[in-house]
Amino acid sequence: MTISPVALITVHRAAQxxxxxxxxxxxxxxxxxxxxxQPRLAGTRGVLASALRRAADRVAPPVCSPAH
Structure with a gap:
């Protein structure tokens, strides 16, 4: 069985x-x-997004489609 010189060098360096x-x-x-x-922003972003969506639904004229 022949061992590669690269393998010998690698094993020697690891052992050393x-x-x-x-x-x-x-x-x-x-x-x-x-x-x-660090503050968790995932919950804050979700709360802000839902608040903005509700505000957009309230402000949108009845003729338009929903804001989301």
């Missing part, structure tokens, strides 16, 4: 990265910071 990750000077992944809560 795993071995050197335990060294004292290895880079450390920072702890994730808690995210600030």
């Amino acid at each position: 990265a795993t071995v050197t990750s335990a060294l004292p000077h290895a880079p450390v992944v920072a702890e994730p910071r808690p995210r600030a809560r």
Whole structure:
């Protein structure tokens, strides 16, 4: 069975990265910071859309078709 040189290089680099990750000077992944809560706009948009639709229905002349 013949092993590709590209596969050998890839496996060697992956193994070397795993071995050197335990060294004292290895880079450390920072702890994730808690995210600030962002306002949810999905409900607000739906409420605004339905309010605008009701207002358009009330203001529209009776001859016209519905606004939506």
